[in-house]
Amino acid sequence: DAGITQSPRHKVTETGTPVTLRCHQTENHRYMYWYRQDPGHGLRLIHYSYGVKDTDKGEVSDGYSVSRSKTEDFLLTLESATSSQTSVYFCAISDRPNTGELFFGEGSRLTVL
Amino acid sequence: GENVEQHPSTLSVQEGDSAVIKCTYSDSASNYFPWYKQELGKRPQLIIDIRSNVGEKKDQRIAVTLNKTAKHFSLHITETQPEDSAVYFCAASTGGRRALTFGSGTRLQVQP
Numbered sequence: 774d775a776g777i778t779q780s781p782r783h784k785v786t787e788t789g790t791p792v793t794l795r796c797h798q799t800e801n802h803r804y805m806y807w808y809r810q811d812p813g814h815g816l817r818l819i820h821y822s823y824g825v826k827d828t829d830k831g832e833v834s835d836g837y838s839v840s841r842s843k844t845e846d847f848l849l850t851l852e853s854a855t856s857s858q859t860s861v862y863f864c865a866i867s868d869r870p871n872t873g874e875l876f877f878g879e880g881s882r883l884t885v886l
Numbered sequence: 887g888e889n890v891e892q893h894p895s896t897l898s899v900q901e902g903d904s905a906v907i908k909c910t911y912s913d914s915a916s917n918y919f920p921w922y923k924q925e926l927g928k929r930p931q932l933i934i935d936i937r938s939n940v941g942e943k944k945d946q947r948i949a950v951t952l953n954k955t956a957k958h959f960s961l962h963i964t965e966t967q968p969e970d971s972a973v974y975f976c977a978a979s980t981g982g983r984r985a986l987t988f989g990s991g992t993r994l995q996v997q998p
Contacts (some may be wrong), residue, residue: 815975815990871979872918877929
């Protein structure tokens with residue numbers, strides 16, 4: 774498996790609290806992505822990064838922000854969590870932009886009460 | 887942006903039968919079409935991909951076909967086995983800064 778870890782793996786929080794999910798990679802891949810997975814919706818892109826301090830919005834970016842200050846770390850922040858953000862979040866990395874294999878992390882299950 | 891539709895949402899077959907999952911895409915500029923398999927509780931993993939200059943690609947029991955004119959592509963699994971049971975996702979991309987768009991997934995169950 775590619776060297777990619779997500780933390781925390783499980784989190785329960787309350788509506789209105791901030792939450793940060795961390796993705797850490799040891800592959801030195803330039804491209805990193807955050808997806809959320811919900812039943813019936815597949816994998817939907819939240820934000821992605823093409824390098825340090827180079828990020829862009831995906832199809833479901835409202836309510837989320839990201840930061841990438843180092844190649845190896847990509848942080849996803851929910852500024853004020855809502856119940857609709859209860860989901861499984863996957864980080865993915867790639868060495869090619871959008872036409873190469875995505876290596877996924879193990880996922881972070883977030884429950885917002 | 888790109889829209890990828892995937893059918894069926896669930897598929898049950900007997901062991902040894904074939905399974906076919908179909909996807910359509912909307913952006914004629916898409917040129918990369920991967921398939922990912924996600925076993926229960928695990929991360930998605932790439933099983934096969936195809937690029938727009940190829941009409942078909944095979945890897946042992948799995949194959950993918952692409953019809954660019956009709957904008958659809960399909961995954962074919964032959965001689966299914968219980969370990970093929972998983973959720974399968976198709977995806978499409980135009981490359982560049984346009985990220986992969988995934989279909990909604992197909993849950994395949996192979997009955998022993």
